[in-house]
Amino acid sequence: DIFYMNVMASGVVPQVAAIMGPCAGGAVYSPALMDFVIMVRRTSFLFITGPRVVRAAIGEIVDEFQLGGADVHATRSGQADFVAEDDREAVDIIKRLLSYLPSNNMEDPPVVRTSDPPDRPVPELDEVVPDDPNAPYDMYKVVEGVLDLGTFLEVKAQWARNAITGFGRLSGRVVCVVANQPNYLAGVLDIDSSDKIAEHVRFCDAFNVPILTFVDVPGYMPGTKQEHGGIIRHGAKVLYAYSEATVPKLTVIVRKAYGGAYIAMGSRHLGADFVVAWPTAEVAVMSPEGAAEIIWRRELEAVKDPQERAKLLAKFTEEYRSKFANPYVAASRGYVDAVIQPRDTRRVLAKALDMLSTKREVRVWVPPKKHGLMPV
Known part of the structure; x- marks a missing residue:
């Protein structure tokens, strides 16, 4: 029983x-x-x-x-x-x-008064992301800088450390935090991190906790170990969880947002209500270097000297990055609502969260069903 x-x-x-x-x-x-x-x-x-x-x-x-x-x-x-x-x-x-949770699914999470101003600028965020797009950095600095001071409570901190999940408060309101961690496995999505994110998102949706996602994801973990272990099935859980969620969904694209992993991480394509990007964001089907190797393959193969080929690849990579992978292209297509300065992230998100606090989503267009079938 x-x-x-x-x-x-x-x-x-x-x-x-x-x-x-x-x-x-x-x-x-x-x-x-x-x-x-x-x-x-x-x-x-x-x-x-x-x-x-x-x-x-x-x-x-x-x-x-x-x-x-x-x-x-x-x-x-x-x-x-x-x-x-x-x-x-x-x-x-x-x-x-x-203290972060409602007593039941018919209530909203408790709102508390905070002495931390919602419009507090966070200038240190301007220096968090390195100039080198492949260099690691600590996403905890971003998460803790945006949230009300001292309110972040991490869940499953020691497992699947390429993803960060937890609870925090923004202007006194409880939020569900999901983030990629570039400091560990470059923040890729793998089997364990997919399970970790999907479980947390589904819990937060069940108990009316808005979802705040910080994105820096280069893709899904490649290799036979992941493929044979079921990365397709496990990765699909993240897509399902975000799509199923009806709570307010806010997303910040911090840096890399590549391919299917970008779509899975609370993107506009899965129903995000508010999406902002930092100027360092790269929204693309794959990494600029990978795209350059495909698009300019013939030009690169024609150069026999390895050093000259590397220089040419770097040139093509930067050309692709500036023309196609920058956040302004994504904004022009409606995938991003605004490109903001990192220091303004807390203020912008607090305002958006307040605006979305009364959101009630009823999906009348969905055919009647007993329940969906999430990949397990």
Whole structure:
């Protein structure tokens, strides 16, 4: 009956599980069906079959924490959303998490007064993105610079670190944060990060939390490991989650926005209500260098000297970037509402969020159905 009630409550009330000790066997499915799991380091573990059964069945020797400890589920399986050092910290995490959430799906998230002005300029954002389009930087600086000071609460911080998910406040209003992290795997979308983003977006949509997305994505992770692991199916979850969401959707294109990964990350094509881009944004079907190699292939092949070919490729790459990949082209086609200076991002988003706070989307054009079928 517990599992059934977990499912019946899903999307109706937020469900949070605190694992403070052993949780094994069939009991693990109750927290697995909940929205958030907090595990306590050094005292909690979560697994279906314990070490003795594992050893008897397949001869593998592990202890409880190697098999299903807090660090394992926080970094490897993605089952743990938060890790606490002790029970008291676990309770504190739950209290903070619940402060961002409504009591049920019929309510809006709580709005609080803030001393952080919504029109506060953030000049340090002007220097965040490097001049080299391939150089990494820390997206946390962007997220924390835009949100109300000290309000960002990250979810699944140690798992799929090429994506950032969490909650924060903007002008006192709760927002769901989704971002690519160029500091880790260049911010690409892979199997785990796709699952992480899709799960967070669907939760926030279920509980009326506006979605704020920061985009710097070069594409999907290539290679046989990802393809054989089902990157197509997992990547489709992100597209489904954003398309399904009816809450206000605001998107900031910080730098790279390439191909299908750009579309998946809360783009106008998936129903984003408000999209802005920084001057550093590159919106294109692929990277400028990749496009230049295809468009000017014959010219490049005609040059035999490797150094001269590299110089010519750099020239063609810059030509493609300036003509086709800049944000003003995207704005002229309606994919972007405005190109803004980074320092103005907080002010612009706060104003847009206030404008969208009464949004109610009823999709009367969608044929009646029992429920959609998200790729799983």
